[in-house]
Amino acid sequence: MAESSQSSQSTEDVFTSLLYEIFTSPLNLFLLVVCAVLVYKIFRPSDAYSADFGPVEPPLPKMKRQDLTLDQLKQYNGTDEHGRVCVAVNGKIFDVTRGKKFYGPGGRYSALAGRDATRALATFSADDVKDCYDDLSDLSSMQMDSVLEWEMQFTEKYDYIGKFLKPGEQPTEYSDEEDSTKDNNKTKKDE
Ligand code: HEM
Ligand SMILES: *[C@@H]1O[C@H](CO)[C@@H](O)[C@H](O)[C@H]1NC(C)=O
Numbered sequence: 525m526a527e528s529s530q531s532s533q534s535t536e537d538v539f540t541s542l543l544y545e546i547f548t549s550p551l552n553l554f555l556l557v558v559c560a561v562l563v564y565k566i567f568r569p570s571d572a573y574s575a576d577f578g579p580v581e582p583p584l585p586k587m588k589r590q591d592l593t594l595d596q597l598k599q600y601n602g603t604d605e606h607g608r609v610c611v612a613v614n615g616k617i618f619d620v621t622r623g624k625k626f627y628g629p630g631g632r633y634s635a636l637a638g639r640d641a642t643r644a645l646a647t648f649s650a651d652d653v654k655d656c657y658d659d660l661s662d663l664s665s666m667q668m669d670s671v672l673e674w675e676m677q678f679t680e681k682y683d684y685i686g687k688f689l690k691p692g693e694q695p696t697e698y699s700d701e702e703d704s705t706k707d708n709n710k711t712k713k714d715e
């Protein structure tokens with residue numbers, strides 16, 4: 525911008541001509557809009573932030589420790605009245621309701637909701653999910669390594685619920701007292 529170097533111009537004039545220049549040049553107008561968008565993006569709480577820390581609804585009570593078959597897991601796809609979402613990763617069930625932005629209906633990874641996400645994570649294709657039980661025996665060791673990394677990430681971020689049962693495998697009996705009542709109290713204290 526070639527602004528007035530003449531000292532004769534009053535501050536007011538400089539200001540008006542600056543405004544005039546900004547609002548009459550399409551390029552400047554465009555840059556102004558870009559700046560406004562960037563500033564908005566910086567100061568707006570991010571999606572990840574609100575998904576992690578600022579849910580509008582109160583958090584659901586912690587799930588009882590339990591093992592689930594694929595058919596049982598399928599009910600936790602985020603569409604029932606509680607909106608609970610669980611996924612299986614490498615034989616472990618996690619309650620990912622906190623990440624509903626990702627896994628809930630309409631989320632980027634909603635294909636994984638209520639499903640065994642292991643293959644999708646291994647192949648890095650969000651909808652590589654089988655309808656029946658998937659024994660994963662064809663995954664390479666490199667793919668299994670990346671699954672282990674994902675598993676660590678889920679373990680850190682989400683609650684572990686129990687084992688993901690193979691067809692015919694029997695669920696472990698967990699004691700209710702230890703795993704639901706006590707955990708519920710703990711959740712309340714923590715949050
Ligand atoms: C163009 C492709 C992709 C982009 C740009 C992308 C981007 C992202 C970003 C930015 C996050 C972090 C979100 C956050 O924590 O705020 C994320 C998380 C994640 N992505 Fe992707 N992603 C892509 C493809 C995939 C694919 C193919 C998969 C396959 C399964 C995948 C699975 C995941 C999972 C499971 C998470 C973790 C969500 C959580 O914290 O629970 N992504 N992705
Ligand atoms: C979620 O599960 C219910 C039944 O458990 C089913 O009717 C519904 O179609 C599923 N929704 C999606 C998006 O998979």
Ligand SMILES: *[C@@H]1O[C@H](CO)[C@@H](O)[C@H](O)[C@H]1NC(C)=O
Nearest residue numbers: 704705706707708709710712
């Ligand atoms: C919370 O813990 C107390 C004992 O510390 C127990 O009597 C009570 O039943 C628990 N309540 C819930 C809702 O978990």
